[in-house]
Amino acid sequence: MLPEWLSGWCREHLGAPPATVLHSSVHMSEVFGLRLIDGRDVAVKARPDQNGREATCVEVQRFLAANGYPCAAPLTGVTVRDGWAVHAEEWRPGGLVLSDPGPGTARLYAGPLAAMVKLAADIEVGGDAPGAVEPPLPNPEWTRWDHEEPGPWPHIAYLSGHDHDVPVFVTEAAQRIHDRLSAVYLPRVLGHADWEAQNLRWHDDRPWAVHDWDSLAWLPEAAIAGAASGSFASAESPTLAPLASSEAFLEAYAEARGRAFDDQEIEVAWAASLWLALHNARSEALHGSRPVALTAVAQQAEERLRLAGA
The missing domain is CATH 3.90.1200.10 (Aminoglycoside phosphotransferase (APH), C-terminal lobe)
Known part of the structure; x- marks a missing residue:
């Protein structure tokens, strides 16, 4: 089940609410892979706010993605709600984990x-x-x-x-x-x-x-x-x-x-x-x-x- 705030946040910052949940996980942060009603696939991430360091992380990620680095491009900046820093980025599934330690x-x-x-x-x-x-x-x-x-x-x-x-x-x-x-x-x-x-x-x-x-x-x-x-x-x-x-x-x-x-x-x-x-x-x-x-x-x-x- 999605948290109550998420639908409204998506409407305000992405222009459309979620239609389908593609993925969800909760560890040190909360990550939701969503398909919006307009067909876009996005990831919304929320983690405890640490006095602005999250904004730097997102802007560095934005710069790297714009310059061809293999990472999801942010779709929003960071907003803080109830002590949590939230942003959205492209949904970038696929690929394999290489776990060999050699x-x-x-x-x-x-x-x-x-x-x-x-x-x-x-x-x-x-x-x-x-x-x-x-x-x-x-x-x-x-x-x-x-x-x-x-x-x-x-x-x-x-x-x-x-x-x-x-x-x-x-x-x-x-x-x-x-x-x-x-x-x-x-x-x-x-x-x-x-x-x-x-x-x-x-x-x-x-x-x-x-x-x-x-x-x-x-x-x-x-x-x-x-x-x-x-x-x-x-x-x-x-x-x-x-x-x-x-x-x-x-x-x-x-x-x-x-x-x-x-x-x-x-x-x-x-x-x-x-x-x-x-x-x-x-x-x-x-x-x-x-x-x-x-x-x-x-x-x-x-x-x-x-x-x-x-």
Whole structure:
């Protein structure tokens, strides 16, 4: 059943109410795939408002789509109702998920991310020029390692209060990564910070659709690439890619960007690659979930910490 507000919102902002529901999902946001009575297929997305970062996410997505990047083009701007940020975009179904965690797949995933970061570099961030956007802050909670709160973890309401249930090695690794990344002063770029298999669709080896632009971040490029190098294999459950695959991802990313990372950036990339898995391992421990990320962290943390200089 559709929420009561949705029909009126579609009339006001899209000029027609829904006729058919094509898809609906509720997780960290609400997504409704709709066929309107005039025959158009659209997606309406609603998520908790975070003081305007959603508007930046939508405008960056709009710029990318207009310049040929494989993502749905926004059809509206962002409106805020009852604390929720809402917008509509093209309905872009189809394509396959590539969930193989091997180095070959890692190289495929690196290219579209590098292309996205390179294209988004043409957007002015924080300036007064036409088309400028504000930085999409705060960054997504799973990349918020640069917080200034006590302990290794940022405050996340649904992950707070029971950290005694988290294995000590996870918390200790998180503290080391937090300390390493908090000391980094590198230029920031716009990048997709949830570069998981579940958020991309492919036609053979060509990207068809990149989803989840709510996950735009404002971070050093090495951190964007590094986080993706660890998370790209996450399909049904968040996990951590094999070490060799993360290495292949970073090599392919640098090749696609035409610039090798320096020694500090390489360490930042490896640190970011582990942080997302630590975040997910913590969540598994707190919620009693199947230990997918937790197992991968137990197997790989020490080597990734070494590569991160942490």
